[in-house]
Amino acid sequence: MILADKIIEERKKNGWSQEELADKLGVSRQAVSKWESAGSIPDLQRIIQLSELFEVSTDYLLREEITPEYTVPYIDTEVGTSKPIRRVSMEEANDFLDIKRKAAPLVANAVTMCITAPAPMIILAGLAESRKFKITETMSVAIGITFLLLMVAAAVFIFITCGGRASKMEYLEKESFETAYGVTGMVKERKSSYEAVFTRGIAIGVVLCILAVVPLIGIGIMFEEEEYIMVFFVALLLVLVGIGVNLIIRVSTVMDSYNALLQEGDFTESEKRVKEKLKVLPGAYWCIATAIYLGVSFWTGRWDISWIIWPVAGVLFPAVLGAAKLIVKDKG
Structure with a gap:
C-alpha cells in the first residue's frame, strides 16, 4: 500500500x-x-x-x-x-464534465425562455390599452398567457430532461468523495484553459443585463405620451436580460462542473452541508414568487406592469439565499 x-x-x-x-x-x-x-x-x-x-x-x-x-x-x-466514501475514476470525471458541457446551452436556453415568456403578453397588453389597434384586453391576455405557459412548459421539460441525465452523477455536487490518480490534475488543467472563456462570458452577460434598461429609458424620454411604443422596449429589455443571463449560465455551468470535481468554491464539504439543509428553499421561493405574480396580475388586470415582480424577485433571491446560509452556518 x-x-x-x-x-x-x-x-x-x-x-x-x-x-x-x-x-x-x-x-x-x-x-x-x-x-x-x-x-x-x-x-x-x-x-x-x-x-x-x-x-x-x-x-x-x-x-x-x-x-x-x-x-x-x-x-x-x-x-x-x-x-x-466514493472514489471518482477518470472515466466518471470525464462523463460528468461531458454531461455538464452538453447541458449548459440547454439549461441556459430554458432559463431565457422563462425570462422572455412574458414579452408577447406585455406587447399585446400595451397594444390593447392604446386602443389604436383592433386587439381587445381579453384577447391580449388570452394569447399572452397561452404563449407564456407554452414557453414555461417547454423550459420545464428541458430542466427535467437535463436533470434526469445528470442524476446519476449528482453525488459529486452533494457528497464528499475522493478522486483517482490523475483526475485532479486533469480537471485543474481544463479549468485553467476555460477561465478566459468564463470571465468573458460573465463580463458580457453582466454588461448586457445592466445596459438592457438603456433603450427603455431613451424611448421613455422621446415618446413619453406613446405608451404602446414603450411596451415594445419593455419586451426588448426582457430579451436583452434573457441573452445576458443565457451567457452567464452557459459559462457558469461548465465552471461549476470543474469546481465540483475539485471540491472548491460552492462545492466544499461545508458548503455541501449547507446546501443540503437549504435544498427546498429555491423551489419554495420561486413558487411563492409565481403565486404573487399571478395573484397580482389577475387581481389588478395590469399584466403590462406586473412583470416587474420577476426582476425584483431575481434581485432578492441571492440576498435571501445568502441570509439563509448565514443563519444555517451560525447554527452549526
Whole structure:
C-alpha cells in the first residue's frame, strides 16, 4: 500500500474530511488532495505530523510492504452513520464534465425562455390599452398567457430532461468523495484553459443585463405620451436580460462542473452541508414568487406592469439565499 492510500485510510479511520486534515496540518485542502492522489509527496516534517496525528509510525507510512491489519469505514460526522466514501475514476470525471458541457446551452436556453415568456403578453397588453389597434384586453391576455405557459412548459421539460441525465452523477455536487490518480490534475488543467472563456462570458452577460434598461429609458424620454411604443422596449429589455443571463449560465455551468470535481468554491464539504439543509428553499421561493405574480396580475388586470415582480424577485433571491446560509452556518 503506497503512502497516498495510507493517508486516505488513516484519515477515514479518524472520520476527517480532507479540509479538516488540512486544518490540523496547517496546509491547504488542495495539498492533502495531491498527497492522496499521489500527485505530490509530503515533506519529512509533514510525514512526522501525519504519524503523530494518525498515531502510527513513520515506518508504516513510508514503507509500502507494511499494511494495516484491518480497515475502518468512513464515518460521516454530520449524520453519525457509517458511509463508505466514493472514489471518482477518470472515466466518471470525464462523463460528468461531458454531461455538464452538453447541458449548459440547454439549461441556459430554458432559463431565457422563462425570462422572455412574458414579452408577447406585455406587447399585446400595451397594444390593447392604446386602443389604436383592433386587439381587445381579453384577447391580449388570452394569447399572452397561452404563449407564456407554452414557453414555461417547454423550459420545464428541458430542466427535467437535463436533470434526469445528470442524476446519476449528482453525488459529486452533494457528497464528499475522493478522486483517482490523475483526475485532479486533469480537471485543474481544463479549468485553467476555460477561465478566459468564463470571465468573458460573465463580463458580457453582466454588461448586457445592466445596459438592457438603456433603450427603455431613451424611448421613455422621446415618446413619453406613446405608451404602446414603450411596451415594445419593455419586451426588448426582457430579451436583452434573457441573452445576458443565457451567457452567464452557459459559462457558469461548465465552471461549476470543474469546481465540483475539485471540491472548491460552492462545492466544499461545508458548503455541501449547507446546501443540503437549504435544498427546498429555491423551489419554495420561486413558487411563492409565481403565486404573487399571478395573484397580482389577475387581481389588478395590469399584466403590462406586473412583470416587474420577476426582476425584483431575481434581485432578492441571492440576498435571501445568502441570509439563509448565514443563519444555517451560525447554527452549526
